[in-house]
Amino acid sequence: MRADRQEQELKFTRRALLLSGAGALGFTILGARLYALQVLDSERYRLLSEDNQFNFQLTPPSRGRILDRFGVPIADNRDSYRILLTPEGTSDIDTSLDLLGRHMTISQGRRDLIHRRARQNRSFQPITVANDLDWQTFSTVNLYAPDIPGITPDVEEVRNYPYGEAFAHVVGYVQTPNEDDIANDHPDAERLLRQPGFRVGKNGVEIAREHDLRGAAGALKTEVDAAGRIIREIPDQSVDPSQGMDVVLTLDADIQRFASERLGDESASAVVIDVNTGELIALVSNPSFDPNLFVRGISSADYARYRDNDHRPLYHKSIQGTYPPGSTFKAVVAAAALEAGIIEPSESVRCTGSTRLGNRDFHCWRREGHGRVDLHEALKTSCDIYFYEIAERLGIDRINEMAARFGIGEEFDIGIAGVARGLNPSPAWLMANRNQPWTTGRTYNTGIGQGFTLASPLQLAVMTARVASGRAVQPTLFRNAMTPPAQHMGLSDDTMARVREGLRAVVHEQGGTSFSLGGLGIEGVEMAGKTGTAQVYSITAEEREQGVREQEDLPWRLRDHGLFMCYAPADNPKYACVVVVEHGGGSSAATRPARDILRRTVARDPSSRPGVFASLAPSTTRGGI
């Protein structure tokens, strides 16, 4: 009995030890598992836990401003006041909106949208109740917001174009990036680009200098809970955004705005250029559009209004539009003739109002003729017969070559997209593109700026600047600390002096085509100029018989383009101005606006005043030349 019992106890003890052994094995496994997780792999889990715990919220950089040559903001950022609703902050969204509705209007559509967002978003993500509030409303709401559950007043930075339409084409605008913009941008930028409210340049300088203007996003380290709700911000472990750089243009906001207003509702462009440096002082295309409308997302009605307007407000005419230069081209032909020595300045050509070439009559714009004209008279009166004659003597090749030296057909790089090349025709071009041989008649037409030649207002401005200064200026839009005067073109001083004298006579001598202007209007300062008319439509003999004689009798879109190029002071040129009025009915539509803009420029003399860089580096301030 006792032995049996001892046997039993022994058996129990054995089995207890066996089970304990199993337990010890189990606990060893647990211990090993903990060691693996907490010691061997702990780094990995620590990182995962930090991923859980911390988020980096992108802090978007402030977009750099776009300034005029004196530092006047053309594009800056303004504070936009908005009201946000955080659904988790209120027990009933409608009650909060009702309370808010006592201080501002909230449409039913807006309410529905807020409810829809509240259902889609997580409850701690704020929903915009109202954007772009005026200060009055915002400050009222601000006062009462603490008593309205879930409502937060907020300030957001929005691009602002204080000059509105005046700079719209040059500066462009910013908009919310679309999928293409994001795909074409650097992959690292995607998070920033997808940030609500972030906008990128879509046109003009805004897109051309996007890289400089944008800056780089900063990151705000935040501690978040499992739902993504921010528990706290950790500023000392955050990275500040590097703000976008300011971009300085050569434009003068005052002259740009004046030119824009002076052109009014005409479909027209104006370019003002520093004749020695090529700095563009104004680059205007009218009518224009309000870039501020595009920032928020333009309504389809507004967009349709711009798109369907026959004056094409969305089109940057001053760099994209190309026109036959008309008689303004005669300055180039005159220079070519003098350089080539195919005519003496004193040699006269007899103008009877027309000349015959083969079986075709070529007319002077003055049907009754100019009589005997030399180079000076020919420029002054814009005699076509004289230029037919010297064009024939020159031949198309020499005209083509001289036109190229004055920038016709050259695609200028001013740093923004869309600059037109224009056309400087040659027999080779004609054969290649139209499969036609060059004829002397075509040389005649080219000699007076009609025919195939096409130039943008920008090219005409460069041409004028080169005539005025004799320097091979390149147009620039972006201001450097110092833009040195351009190299001389290499034409003889005598040639240039004679051409300039002819252009001065256009305005200041009796019989000059622009004598009626009465000069620049500044005491002691003379100007030089040249009119031009680009024919759009030939009035037919039948129409003539039906009484259509004048441009005014034609529909707007068939009227001739009016051109005027000018510079001042005539004896020591500083600024050139070109105005092209589409379907202006003749050069007279362009002369007065161009003169007024030039007068404004000379009166202000932008290049003689310290610019935006003066404060940075006084030594770079340039005096007048």
Place this chain on the structure above:
Amino acid sequence: MAVFRETVPRDLPGKMMEINWSLVLLLGLLGVAGVAMLYSLAGAEWNPWAVRHALRLGVGFTGMLIVAMFPPRFWIGVAYPIYFGALLLLVLVEFAGVSINGAQRWIDLGPLRLQPSEVMKVALVLALARFYHDLPTEKVTSLSGLIPPMMIIGAPAALIIGQPDLGTTLLLIATGLAVIFMAGLSWWFILIVGVLGLMGVVGIAVVGLENILAEYQMDRVRAFTNPDFDPLGINYHPNQAVITLGSGGMTGKGYLEGTQSKLGFLPEMQTDYIFTALGEEFGFVGGISVLAINALIMAQGVGVAVSCKSPFLRLLTMGLITTYALYVFINIGMVSRLMPVVGVPLPLISYGGTVVLSILVAFGLILGAHIHRNAEPPRGVGLFG
């Protein structure tokens, strides 16, 4: 020859003297760790958990010491009534139970919510110990020593698996089998059970696990075998649990400094996943300490079991220690992703009333067994003797 007579203390002071205070201390350490973690999890607040947990521990420890005072004769007497009472509660819970997470587990008794399956964990061991205590030694290895215990285990297991609560069912079966094994089951039977078990595994493989388990249980198995399965759904918590544990590193993030636990990456942190919070704040050092305390508790328990004279106390102690060990192993194994998600709390540390009480009652019985280790209650005294 003077035989040193081993005595059984009969009066209260004598029994108090015999209390295994080192075991009480070890249990107390776990209780303190529980209160400390619950305080931390509430964001250094006593409410809502820490204060109530401390209160329950107080009640539980007192109850434990009271339970320890009762002689084995008493427990032998009430073993079957308690077992059948618990079985009745399990039947009742089918009709009057409160459903939590789709499983009926609670009976609402006004101020007290009773979890009959918790009661059954103790009752089952009591009933089995009583059965073998009465069984003549020679019959232990016979079939008549096997069939009734199987029924004693099978009845509650069938009821609990219907709740459904697979974790508790497996725990009960494992505990019951351990007791049968300890009672001296013939190795032949063990071999047969092993073969049957193997056949069962083959059978499951043939039928397919998905035809046996409920869909939510099946998903847990899928989630366990593949951490990338439904990572934001069913696998979110197991994966976050591992991150929480692992991010603690060697020495932890510091008390009250846990981030995973505080920022809501694991809900119900205060119950089944509390060990991860402890591992996060105290690291490997803290985790291994909890394991070590538990190992010491079990060693103490096994020591008590071996020292007992009566088969009843031996089997009772071993059975309860096995249940306890399974709790600890399943819980820590689950939160460290060693096994699929099974809803088992960590004894004395996890928040939850019934579990604290049932565990401490179990340790009351073990302490009682230690006090009365030399007692030799009569065997075969009848059903309610």
